[in-house]
Every structure is written in C-alpha cells, then in structure tokens.
Amino acid sequence: MSNFSGQIRAFSTLIRHLRQRFSHPARLLQVHCYTTTEGNRPTIVHKRSLDILHDPWFNKGTAFSMTERDRLDLRGLLPPNVMSTEQQIERFMVDLKRLQQQARDGPSDPYALAKWRILNRLHDRNETMYYKVLIANIKEYAPIVYTPTVGLVCQNYGGLFRRPRGMYFSAADRGEMMSMVYNWPAEQVDMIVVTDGSRILGLGDLGVQGIGIAIGKLDLYVAAAGINPQRVLPVMIDVGTNNEKLLNDPLYLGLQQHRLDGDEYIAVIDEFMEAVFSRWPHVIVQFEDFQSKWAFKLLQRYRNTYRMFNDDVQGTAGVAIAGLLGAVRAQGRSMIDFPKQKIVVAGAGSAGIGVLNAARKTMARMLGDTETAFDSARSQFWVVDAKGLITEERQNTDLEAQPFARKVREVNRQGLGEGANLVEVVREVKPDVLLGLSAVGGLFSKEVLEAMKSSTSTRPAIFAMSNPTKNAECTPEEAFSIVGENVIFASGSPFKDVDLGNGHIGHCNQGNNMYLFPGIGLGTLLSGSRIISDGMLQAAAECLAAYMTEEEVFKGVIYPSISSIRDITKEVAAAVVKEAIEEDLAEGYRDMDARELGRFSQDEIVEYVEKNMWTPEYPTLVYKDH
Ligand SMILES: NC(=O)c1ccc[n+]([C@@H]2O[C@H](COP(=O)([O-])OP(=O)(O)OC[C@H]3O[C@@H](n4cnc5c(N)ncnc54)[C@H](O)[C@@H]3O)[C@@H](O)[C@H]2O)c1
Ligand SMILES: O=C(O)C[C@H](O)C(=O)O
Numbered sequence: 001m002s003n004f005s006g007q008i009r010a011f012s013t014l015i016r017h018l019r020q021r022f023s024h025p026a027r028l029l030q031v032h033c034y035t036t037t038e039g040n041r042p043t044i045v046h047k048r049s050l051d052i053l054h055d056p057w058f059n060k061g062t063a064f065s066m067t068e069r070d071r072l073d074l075r076g077l078l079p080p081n082v083m084s085t086e087q088q089i090e091r092f093m094v095d096l097k098r099l100q101q102q103a104r105d106g107p108s109d110p111y112a113l114a115k116w117r118i119l120n121r122l123h124d125r126n127e128t129m130y131y132k133v134l135i136a137n138i139k140e141y142a143p144i145v146y147t148p149t150v151g152l153v154c155q156n157y158g159g160l161f162r163r164p165r166g167m168y169f170s171a172a173d174r175g176e177m178m179s180m181v182y183n184w185p186a187e188q189v190d191m192i193v194v195t196d197g198s199r200i201l202g203l204g205d206l207g208v209q210g211i212g213i214a215i216g217k218l219d220l221y222v223a224a225a226g227i228n229p230q231r232v233l234p235v236m237i238d239v240g241t242n243n244e245k246l247l248n249d250p251l252y253l254g255l256q257q258h259r260l261d262g263d264e265y266i267a268v269i270d271e272f273m274e275a276v277f278s279r280w281p282h283v284i285v286q287f288e289d290f291q292s293k294w295a296f297k298l299l300q301r302y303r304n305t306y307r308m309f310n311d312d313v314q315g316t317a318g319v320a321i322a323g324l325l326g327a328v329r330a331q332g333r334s335m336i337d338f339p340k341q342k343i344v345v346a347g348a349g350s351a352g353i354g355v356l357n358a359a360r361k362t363m364a365r366m367l368g369d370t371e372t373a374f375d376s377a378r379s380q381f382w383v384v385d386a387k388g389l390i391t392e393e394r395q396n397t398d399l400e401a402q403p404f405a406r407k408v409r410e411v412n413r414q415g416l417g418e419g420a421n422l423v424e425v426v427r428e429v430k431p432d433v434l435l436g437l438s439a440v441g442g443l444f445s446k447e448v449l450e451a452m453k454s455s456t457s458t459r460p461a462i463f464a465m466s467n468p469t470k471n472a473e474c475t476p477e478e479a480f481s482i483v484g485e486n487v488i489f490a491s492g493s494p495f496k497d498v499d500l501g502n503g504h505i506g507h508c509n510q511g512n513n514m515y516l517f518p519g520i521g522l523g524t525l526l527s528g529s530r531i532i533s534d535g536m537l538q539a540a541a542e543c544l545a546a547y548m549t550e551e552e553v554f555k556g557v558i559y560p561s562i563s564s565i566r567d568i569t570k571e572v573a574a575a576v577v578k579e580a581i582e583e584d585l586a587e588g589y590r591d592m593d594a595r596e597l598g599r600f601s602q603d604e605i606v607e608y609v610e611k612n613m614w615t616p617e618y619p620t621l622v623y624k625d626h
C-alpha cells in the first residue's frame, strides 16, 4: 500500500513538473529545441534584447551573428567581434586553466581578481545587494571595482568577460548609431562614461577591453553620488586598437584593425554623441581614458554644446588643486601663498596639462586675475616629459604644452637646458612640489628623491599620481624614508600609511579624481546646467580643498578618507549646483524649476542634493500586464 501511494506521489510530481515546463511558451520551445532532430530549424523566441542575453537557454553571448544581432535588437549590446562556438569555449578554457597556472607560478594578485569575480557575479544577479555591499565597505572594495584592480580586470577582460554590461559602438556601426541607441532598454539615462580604450590608466591601449574602466567609474557614480543604477550606461567606442598583441590574438573581443584616425575617427565620435543626446537630451557624458591626442580636441569640440567633461583633464586637475592647496596649508601658510610654490610636473599628457592649466589659473586668480598675473604664474612650473625639460627650444611641442615651455635664457641661468633630466631639474629648481602624471612606475628614483631633500619647502610635497599601483612614480615608503618624515605624500592608487618606526605615521593620501567626478556629474544633473563650465569645476575643487580641517592638513592629511566619499560627493555636488545657479546656467531638474532652485539657501541646496541621491533598498514589486 505504501509503495502504491509513493508511486502516486511520484506520478503527480511528474505531472506538475511537465505542466510547469509546458505552461510557458519559451519552455515549450526549449523542449522542442532539444527533442528535434531536424538539423538547424530556427527556434522561435518571444524575447529580445537583454532578456535574451540574460536567458541561459537562448543566450549565445559573443557568438550571436551580426544578422541575429540586428533581428533581436542586440546590436551594440555585445563586443563587436563575432566569435565561433569553438573560440568561445577556447576563451573560457584559457581563463579556467589560468587558475591552475597561477597556483603553480605564483600569481601577481590572485585574491584581488577573485574578489572582483565574486562582486561582479553579485552585480549581475542583484544590483541592490551589490551596491549595499559596496557602499557599506567602500574602503575595502573601491580598490577592487576601481583602481588598481580595475586595471588588471581590463588587461584580462577577454578571459573575465561573462555577461555584457553597457553598450559597444564600433567603427562598423557607422550610420547605425542613431537607431542602435534604442537597443538600450532603459527609458532614461542620466550618466554615461565613455572610453575608446586608447589609454587605460597607465596601461596603454587596451582596445575594447577598456570597457572595464567605464563600468568601474559608474560603480562610483552609484555608490558615491547616488545616481540610480538603472540610469547609468557604460560605453565603449571601438575604433580599433594599435595594441599588436590584441591585433594578433584570435580570441580578442574587439575590432581587429588599427585605430581610425583624423576625420574618420571624429566622425565616429560625433555620430555617437548625436545618437545619445538625441535619445536622452539631458544625459551627461564623461569622457574617460582617451589618449591625450584626442582628449583635448574632443573636449574643445563638445564642451560648449553638450553636457560633457573629460575626467582625466578636468577631474584630475580639480583634485590636484585641492591637494596642492592642502600642501600649502600643511606648511602652516595661508592658501593665498600658493602662487609662490615652485612646481615640477613629470608628464605632459591629458592629466599633467590639465593640472598645469588649472594650477596656473588658480595662481592668477589669487594674484588679482589680470593678464599679467596669468602670464607671470607660468614661471612657477617646470615640465618634464619623456624627452626631458620642455623649453621653447624644442621643436614640435604639443600645442597644449607650449604655454609651459620654459624660456631658454631663464633655464640656462639655473644651469638647465632643453631636455634636462628630472634629477637635474629637481636638483636645480629645489621645488616645493614634485608631481608625477607620467605613467612611469618608479620614475621618482632614489636620485630624484635625494634631490628633493634640498627642496626649499618646510614640507615638500610628493604626488605620485599615476595609476595603477605599479605605475606610481614612487611608493610612500620611498618618499618618507628618503626625503624625510615631513613630506606630504599622495598617490593615485591606494597605499597603506607608513609606520615611521618612532611612534609616528607617514600618511598616504589618495589623490584620485574619484573625489570629484561623482560630484561634478551629480551637481550638473541636479542643476540641469546646459554645460559644465570652468566655474563649476573650480567650485568643485574649492569645496574639496575646504573639506579638510587645519588640524588634518597639519598632520599631512590633505584628502579625506574614502569612507566618507558619499558625504564629500554630496557637498561637491551642492557646490556645483550653487555655481551653476550663480552663472545662470541652471535649468532645473524634473519638478524643480530653475527659479525655485535659485531661491534656495546653501543648506537647502545640500538638502536637495541629499534627497535626490539613490540608496539601495528593495522596493515592493507589483505585477501589471502592459
Ligand atoms: N590620480 C589620478 O586621479 C589620475 C587622473 C588621471 C590620470 N592619472 C594617471 O596619469 C598617468 C598619465 O595619464 P595621461 O592621460 O596624462 O597619459 P599620457 O600618456 O597622455 O601622458 C604621459 C606623459 O608622461 C610623459 N612621460 C613618459 N615618460 C616619461 C619620463 N620618463 N619622464 C617624464 N615624463 C614622461 C609623456 O611624455 C607624456 O607627456 C596615467 O598613469 C594615469 O593613470 C591619474
Ligand atoms: O581611473 C583612475 O583611477 C584615475 C584616472 O582617471 C586615471 O585614468 O588614472
């Protein structure tokens, strides 16, 4: 008898199971798909776009053909290179086997990548939970989702790629972008971070794999600025790559051609900008990690027409200014003494030139904002690039670096000449500040740091700002042990504080544009400003500088802890909103019109910003048929 009831139970379970399987059209198809023996008969699907990519039954990942991508609204949602099934499996196996290899050979940083994988899987499964984890543990996990690990992720993106995130616009999509942009499922997008992968951190051209940096930056937009994650869009513009290793790798996910250049390149970026602004007229576009050659040109081309900024040029500049002002205060002097600082900058790319321009303008403003002040401020800087000290004698200096080329007679008097090396420059100039944005790890060698000992400052400042960690111009240990305990130290990627062994701690600041770009984006969004003006960027930098107390800067703490990044971002965003109102650029946001915004007090602006920051909480969900 008991055997019989067991059989009945098993039978009804089977019926229930079959009913469930056949109750959904997709499930019906699935069964059909597996039971048919009739070769390649097409399978009818009732899904499109991301729903297909997120459905393990139908997803083919990078193996969707171009015609299928068009039929199923998948164009732009996958990296451009179509892979065969064999290639897909090979890519997966290479990644899987790497684990064994790492166990054998000793990996460079196995735990960081393992943590990234775990977090990434959570990101794919449950965004609310992901951001709750990230916000609550930002100090611990920013170095995983952002610099330095994000650099390693981009370098290994081919193997790590599982589920696509964001959009890919490629040179092969010319003429299609205006319609492709509608393949993105969100009705509203507030923030786009776009890269062309040409200079990812200090790691060079990583082609399509650079998408990782756009994803990492947007993670901070959500975690720090409270931008709703449903309204962010990471974008990779694939115009090819000049990285020979990737060009020769059959498993590379991007276009295997050399980078477009000149008018052809501009035409692709123009088309992308028109497409995204035509679908989302109020979106803000952050340009990230474009090689310097294009970073400046594109900024000039778009900044008066579109809501956009370049993080490497403008975000970095603001963060550096805040730090440089902190370094002046740390000497027990007033910020107004900044124009007296002698500053040696190693690196004249997008970041270095961005910092130089902003520092020169800040000095000029402090000196009365006249043309003469602007002109004389230039003599506070010595710029050293790959060819050494830049002087007016140099042929073919980049347009952007020309204003900082030293007069030959002037440097000759100092015992220097065109192309003088960094040690010579530091030795002769005895600068207050040595700032590196060169992408050359270890550039501040023992000799350079020894030369810094003769700095005329009571507290010499050393900013080794290149990323990721291995590209830092020096470590804090080197700076404190060679130059002295009094040094003010900042690095682009995080380092631990240094135990100086006498009960004192050498503080390591993280001088990274992460302290500003989230607030610049949020402030622009909430003010509804049409463009991002110099004044708004300056307000952001000044807000960050003022965030630190006298006591902190005196201890050598010139940037806040990343644990308070949400609070800093709120203050920075409020400063940006205020400036946009003052410059009459604010047009309001959603129900908040410009006039009402204009009547707000300082505290009310901060409150308004805070109220509009998204926090990760599960909403109650209700089903409704459309
Ligand atoms: N901390 C931050 O917030 C932050 C922000 C932006 C960029 N960065 C970092 O700055 C670095 C540079 O970025 P970029 O966009 O300006 O790059 P880039 O490639 O445009 O510029 C690099 C510059 O360094 C110079 N250089 C190369 N070798 C040198 C040497 N031996 N001595 C002196 N100068 C040398 C080059 O001539 C060039 O001018 C990257 O590592 C990037 O990660 C950091
Ligand atoms: O990405 C960063 O950590 C900072 C900066 O934008 C960079 O390019 O290095």
Ligand SMILES: [Mg+2]
Pocket (backbone or CB within 6 Å): 201, 288, 289, 311, 312
């Ligand atoms: Mg960058």
